[in-house]
Amino acid sequence: MAIAHRPKAEPSPRKAEAAPRKVLVVLHQQCSSPGRIGRLLGGFGHELDIRRPRFGDPLPKSLADHAGAIIFGGPMSVNDEDDWIRREIDWIGVPLREEKPFIGVCLGAQMLARHLGHRVRAHPQGRVEVGYYPIDPTEHGHLLCERRFPDRVYQWHREGFDLPNGATLLARGHDFEAQAFRTGPCAIGLQFHPEVTLPMICRWSARTQERLDAPGARPLHRHFGGWLRHDRAISRWSSAFLRRWIDGAPPERPKAQGAEACALS
Template sequence: MTCARDPLSVQRYKPVLIVLHGEHSTSGRIGRLLRELGAPLDIRRPRFGDPLPRHLGDHSGAVFFGGPMSANDEEDWLKREIDWLAAPLKENKPFLGICLGAQLLARQLGQKVDAHPEGKVEVGYYPIHPTEHGHCLCDSPFPTRVYQWHREGFDCPKGAVLLAEGEDFQAQAIKVGDKAFGLQFHPDVTYEMICRWTITSLDRIDHPGVQSRQRHIDGWFQHDRSIARWTVEFLKRWLGAPEFDGRIAPAE
């Protein structure tokens, strides 16, 4: 486990717990923006033996990222992650689940995570539809076309608030309590990550709905600026940092 500190930034917050599920995966745009806001990153990979903290008293919050595995897999480390998510919910600490992380949150709340009944997947840029709650979430408009890479999804769990819904997978963004969020899409993705994923993994997927590599690249230039602006404002709200308006750059 590592705690990444940027010597050029001023630490204003306790570290944010970053949970990654690939040996070489990164926190992407999310990690960069958190560091610029003044939150160091405590990076852990439970899949490869890193422990999770017993509580979040030493952290500002936690972000669980995506991964190639299913939220329904039976590995002990994955079950421990699902069980651990009771901690930020009980402590009312900021939590953000992205893709797999959102699905793990849904499972912690008792909601099923399933493949699409027609075998469809979302791999590329797809439209989503913000609800009234989603439109009111932060000061930047909720994005209406976002980057996706998943073959399973979930409906809005009982007790959660639906912030955005999709056409093939219902729950695209949810809120639980005041500070926990799950996003089925990937606001963390950078151009470098898209280039890498579409070279190393796209040819492994043969399901209805997969977009070509060129559509991924084109989608970045068409849609990422609005996603990036929203991500900045969302993270400031999530971390409780409204005073830093205009001090961090959305693009990467």
């Protein structure tokens, strides 16, 4: 009896590996929160990998297992001599080398500027930004996502920086010039706080009331009034911006005006 030979089954194609869903979140106080940004990323389906290097948490040597990373703010200065601050500034080279989506918020933006070789310093007249302030978005800022860049934002800082060499200015301020910038394909520095919620405003103002007395600070009632007037626009922009950023989508390029094309990007 002849034995029928069955043809060998074709090997099944390997399933494409799923894109990493974790987002590294770096915080600097035990009570710190990623606020609105954390809530939005969770709503997009991302897991937050929260670490506090100040209290001994290690930072990963690679972001291969992460979709991106965000360094948030804190009351300390990048000019402090603490070892963990130096290590965190140096670590920013990881997302830059790997071209992973990265955001620095307030202190995180100052760390990014310092990593790029720029000085971070106090205002020459000792002024601060604490509360809601107007900023002037550039055309590049408006093209980060489909929502226009907000022109009133919440601030809480006493130091600032100039635009790092080779970076693209996204928004400028009055007392502190560089309010937002992009470097490389997907690294963003934001001097202001798009993550802030109303409970966070209450908590910050209660714990550091002396900041409200510094030159240039807004009185507390204007913080609450500013939240009522401006937070909806900031929230809508934050959602559109974060969705595009975490997908690694590059910003659109400004259209040429006549014979001249904008060469900032």
